[in-house]
Amino acid sequence: MTTKRQHYVPRSYLKLFADSKSKLMYFDKVQSKTICNVKPEGVAVEKYFYNLDDDLILEAKKEAEILGSPTASFIKKEFLENYFAGLEGGISKVFEVVNQKLNTSDIIQKQFDEVFTEEEKVGLSIFIALQSIRTPAYRELGAKFVSSIDQNLGRSFDDVDDNVKLLMQLSTGTLERVGKHLLDNFDWSLAIIGEEKQAKYAAVRMSYVTDEFLISDNPVVNFVHLSENKQESYREMALPLSPKHLLVLKDKNIPSKPEKSIYTISVNDIRIYNEYQCRFSSRKVIYHKKSNEKKIKSFFNSYPRSYTHNSGSFCVLG
Numbered sequence: 001m002t003t004k005r006q007h008y009v010p011r012s013y014l015k016l017f018a019d020s021k022s023k024l025m026y027f028d029k030v031q032s033k034t035i036c037n038v039k040p041e042g043v044a045v046e047k048y049f050y051n052l053d054d055d056l057i058l059e060a061k062k063e064a065e066i067l068g069s070p071t072a073s074f075i076k077k078e079f080l081e082n083y084f085a086g087l088e089g090g091i092s093k094v095f096e097v098v099n100q101k102l103n104t105s106d107i108i109q110k111q112f113d114e115v116f117t118e119e120e121k122v123g124l125s126i127f128i129a130l131q132s133i134r135t136p137a138y139r140e141l142g143a144k145f146v147s148s149i150d151q152n153l154g155r156s157f158d159d160v161d162d163n164v165k166l167l168m169q170l171s172t173g174t175l176e177r178v179g180k181h182l183l184d185n186f187d188w189s190l191a192i193i194g195e196e197k198q199a200k201y202a203a204v205r206m207s208y209v210t211d212e213f214l215i216s217d218n219p220v221v222n223f224v225h226l227s228e229n230k231q232e233s234y235r236e237m238a239l240p241l242s243p244k245h246l247l248v249l250k251d252k253n254i255p256s257k258p259e260k261s262i263y264t265i266s267v268n269d270i271r272i273y274n275e276y277q278c279r280f281s282s283r284k285v286i287y288h289k290k291s292n293e294k295k296i297k298s299f300f301n302s303y304p305r306s307y308t309h310n311s312g313s314f315c316v317l318g
Contacts, residue, residue, distance in 0.1 A: 140312030
């Protein structure tokens with residue numbers, strides 16, 4: 001059976017941010033309008049997004065048959081979609097267990113590794129790695145990178161299909177490799193919104209959400225921090241796990257770290273993470289509270305497009 005509508009953010013993840021009726025609200029920054037009461041099935045999805053080109057499949061099968069390789073038997077038009085669906089089945093179970101743990105009353109009193117198992121961390125690391133290569137925002141970033149290579153080498157790679165590039169990446173074991181890198185080289189922590197607060201200054205309160213974690217169609221936060229002398233850089237990645245919980249991964253060498261691995265996050269830090277979701281989304285910013293609709297609209301109306309539409313680039317903090 002052909003899968004027409006293919007998600008680049010899994011429904012099992014989107015459901016964590018749905019309301020009591022299992023519906024989502026989002027602001028479309030391209031069309032500059034709010035969409036309400038949408039099922040997760042209708043968000044972060046495109047028609048045939050991962051389908052492989054017919055000519056590629058035919059060519060690959062011919063080559064496999066000439067070489068006597070069994071590869072031809074599994075080269076299908078929806079190979080990527082089916083592969084991701086298989087991964088998402090396991091990841092959805094991880095989210096289900098993690099979500100139950102997030103709602104325990106004494107979680108703030110514990111350390112990260114007291115709450116979450118290694119198996120759960122592996123599942124989350126694979127999800128972060130997967131989301132970092134499969135979204136439209138990543139394709140946009142990759143296109144800019146390829147364009148710079150073309151200029152330097154005097155040749156063009158534009159004729160390589162996006163899904164072929166993705167298939168080549170996956171064939172190198174990139175998910176497992178990146179996942180292991182996140183487990184071995186980053187400190188894992190959980191930031192929790194405690195008492196809901198608004199920003200101190202009126203101008204900030206008008207345009208910034210600080211009482212929930214937003215997500216977007218590019219939900220993995222990816223910062224590069226520069227040291228004071230600009231000589232060193234440190235990576236940080238983060239992923240909202242619920243409207244109140246944020247998974248934070250920081251380079252083990254980063255100078256500033258929270259005292260506890262499960263902590264109450266400051267209003268200003270909530271603002272920063274939410275600003276990232278707005279600026280680096282492809283087009284959809286998803287929120288849980290209806291009361292934040294005006295703030296998100298105000299953010300996009302208050303700043304120039306060059307600041308609010310940064311999909312396909314990195315966020316560097318000095």
